[in-house]
Amino acid sequence: MYDVVIIGAGITGTMLARKLSAYDIKIALIDKENDIANGATMANSAIIHTGYDPKDGTLMAELNVKGARAYEELCRQLGCKYKKVGAYIAACGKEEEAHLDVLADRAKRRDIPFRFIDADEARKQEPALSQNVTRVLDLYTTAVVYPWEIAIACAEVAVGNGADVFLNNSCEAIERLDGGYRVITNERTLECKTVINAAGVFAEKIAGMVTSNVGFHITPRRGEYYVLDKDADVVRHIIFPVPSKEKGKGVLAVPTVYGNTLIGPNSDYVDDPEDNGTSDDGLSYVRGNISKTLVDVPLYRSIRTFAGLRPSSSAGDFVIEELSDAEGFVNAACIESPGLASAPAIADYIIGKFISKRLELREKSGAVMGRKAPLIMAELSPEERSEAIKKEPLYGKIICRCEQISEGEIIDCIRRPCGACSVKGVKKRVRPGMGRCQGGFCEPKVVDILARELGIDPTEVLLDPCGSNILVEVNRP
Numbered sequence: 001m002y003d004v005v006i007i008g009a010g011i012t013g014t015m016l017a018r019k020l021s022a023y024d025i026k027i028a029l030i031d032k033e034n035d036i037a038n039g040a041t042m043a044n045s046a047i048i049h050t051g052y053d054p055k056d057g058t059l060m061a062e063l064n065v066k067g068a069r070a071y072e073e074l075c076r077q078l079g080c081k082y083k084k085v086g087a088y089i090a091a092c093g094k095e096e097e098a099h100l101d102v103l104a105d106r107a108k109r110r111d112i113p114f115r116f117i118d119a120d121e122a123r124k125q126e127p128a129l130s131q132n133v134t135r136v137l138d139l140y141t142t143a144v145v146y147p148w149e150i151a152i153a154c155a156e157v158a159v160g161n162g163a164d165v166f167l168n169n170s171c172e173a174i175e176r177l178d179g180g181y182r183v184i185t186n187e188r189t190l191e192c193k194t195v196i197n198a199a200g201v202f203a204e205k206i207a208g209m210v211t212s213n214v215g216f217h218i219t220p221r222r223g224e225y226y227v228l229d230k231d232a233d234v235v236r237h238i239i240f241p242v243p244s245k246e247k248g249k250g251v252l253a254v255p256t257v258y259g260n261t262l263i264g265p266n267s268d269y270v271d272d273p274e275d276n277g278t279s280d281d282g283l284s285y286v287r288g289n290i291s292k293t294l295v296d297v298p299l300y301r302s303i304r305t306f307a308g309l310r311p312s313s314s315a316g317d318f319v320i321e322e323l324s325d326a327e328g329f330v331n332a333a334c335i336e337s338p339g340l341a342s343a344p345a346i347a348d349y350i351i352g353k354f355i356s357k358r359l360e361l362r363e364k365s366g367a368v369m370g371r372k373a374p375l376i377m378a379e380l381s382p383e384e385r386s387e388a389i390k391k392e393p394l395y396g397k398i399i400c401r402c403e404q405i406s407e408g409e410i411i412d413c414i415r416r417p418c419g420a421c422s423v424k425g426v427k428k429r430v431r432p433g434m435g436r437c438q439g440g441f442c443e444p445k446v447v448d449i450l451a452r453e454l455g456i457d458p459t460e461v462l463l464d465p466c467g468s469n470i471l472v473e474v475n476r477p
Contacts, residue, residue: 001191002026002028002164002191002192003027003192003193003194004026004193005028006028007171007183007199008031008197008202008203009030009151010037011343012339012343013031013196013198014036014037014151014155015344017029018154018347020158020163020351021160021162022363022364023361024362024364025359027162028163028192029163029166030171032168032169034167034465035167035424035464036151036152036165037152037428039309040200040339042308043225044340045252045262045264045337046144046146046147046254046257046340047144048082048144049064049337050113051112051338052107052110054338056106058318060338064342064345065112065345066344067346068338071344074150074344077369078150078154078370078371079153080146080150080373081146084140085142085255086140086141086142086238087238087239088136089242090130090133090135092130092134092242092292096134100116100137103243113139113140114138114140115137115138115140116136116138118136119136122138128296129294129295130291144238144257145257146257146258152429155417155418156371156417157369157370159417160368160371160417162364166190168187169187170186171185172184172186174206176326177191181195183195193358194329194354195210195328196332197329197332200335201218203311203334204217204333207323207329211326213324215315215319216319216331217313217314218312218313219312219314220311221310222269222275222282222307223264223265223310224265224266224278224306225263225265225286225305225307225308226262226263226302226304227261227304227306228260228263228299229260230258230259232260232301234263234297235261238255239252240293241289241293249337251263251286251289251292253294258431260303263286263297263299265307266289278306320349320353322354328358330350376430377405377408378403378404395407395408399442399445399446400433400435401441402434403431403432403434403435405431405442410430410446410449413426413429413430414453414454421454422450422465423461423462423464427439427446459472
């Protein structure tokens with residue numbers, strides 16, 4: 001019997017699995033997808049919000065501030081990218097300037113560094129700022145990360161410390177037992193003492209398997225983005241409009257840790273929790289609204305568009321609670337923005353408030369909470385590259401010319417714990433296909449490497465989920 005089964009391998013579930021793996025308990029992490037972090041964690045703005053925005057008295061406010069402060073050290077331990085770029089909240093006119101004062105007051109009370117900048121000074125730093133902008137609130141400790149990189153790293157650590165991870169395992173039913181639960185998936189049955197529901201847009205459905213009084217309703221909210229080429233060089237800071245109740249944080253410009261720029265998102269409610277395709281209307285909205293704060297954004301330099309779904313809820317706050325009529329079943333639900341920034345604190349909150357009261361948590365001898373960062377050849381000095389190639393010549397064979405990714409790096413990401421088993425899985429971990437050609441040259445080579453490393457035929461290699469075979473064998477007459 002497991003002590004804890006976590007449903008959902010996004011940033012919340014994996015962060016929790018890592019923290020729990022430090023204790024002498026038995027853990028399983030399950031997800032219906034073919035890889036770690038394929039849901040909301042894969043498709044968002046990648047911002048570590050400092051915590052100025054959530055309303056006073058909410059879990060969002062408490063956990064956002066605590067979580068954001070943990071990220072720099074966490075990323076150091078995990079060997080993940082973390083880049084402080086700062087954030088400009090750009091007000092257009094007196095009414096929006098007044099709301100900047102509200103946000104600044106929250107930041108001051110929460111001990112979040114900030115300063116005001118007049119529009120002319122802000123435009124010296126960010127020449128693309130629109131003439132509409134009249135005042136800027138600068139939250140200069142705001143950072144960006146690669147969310148899925150962190151989730152994958154957390155899963156690697158958890159597995160290294162003895163946790164089990166079961167992908168392609170969709171939770172189909174949960175039955176109550178004396179002192180616990182039976183979690184039934186399409187592949188296996190897991191008995192456990194405690195269930196953590198971190199299922200993102202599906203959290204309401206999972207909670208409904210054990211209670212008729214779920215207490216919240218989730219409506220997926222789609223956000224669509226443009227990804228601009230690195231050479232577009234639009235902004236150095238994250239540029240926000242003044243947030244509103246209707247539009248949330250609005251359409252942003254976000255410099256990423258690898259030098260691209262994200263433009264988006266919109267915010268549209270959808271009925272289908274798997275409807276993560278882009279739309280003409282959504283992208284048109286993004287194009288129209290970015291012009292409020294920025295001018296001459298080169299959207300023609302876009303190399304990709306994508307969309308993600310957020311678990312927007314009727315609660316208006318994170319729902320992190322043990323069900324009153326189902327002892328040992330804990331919801332980590334409605335984790336929308338700033339869920340990414342809050343994730344380390346959400347894990348601590350769940351362990352301290354719920355799991356520690358149900359299980360005896362003894363520290364595990366020999367648990368390792370960090371990992372060695374994957375080798376990134378493009379970031380090494382010429383001397384370091386030469387040394388790596390001497391040890392393994394495949395580090396000198398470039399597969400992705402856009403991002404300068406070697407075959408050695410791709411092999412490493414397949415062989416690691418929770419390693420890549422699809423083209424998208426390789427792309428998430430080491431970036432072949434993330435550049436200007438979007439895999440046009442390197443994808444066939446990645447397919448060949450996956451087939452060889454996994455011991456399968458190339459026709460069995462998946463783009464992403466089960467059934468997404470890239471190659472099909474055709475019998476010709």
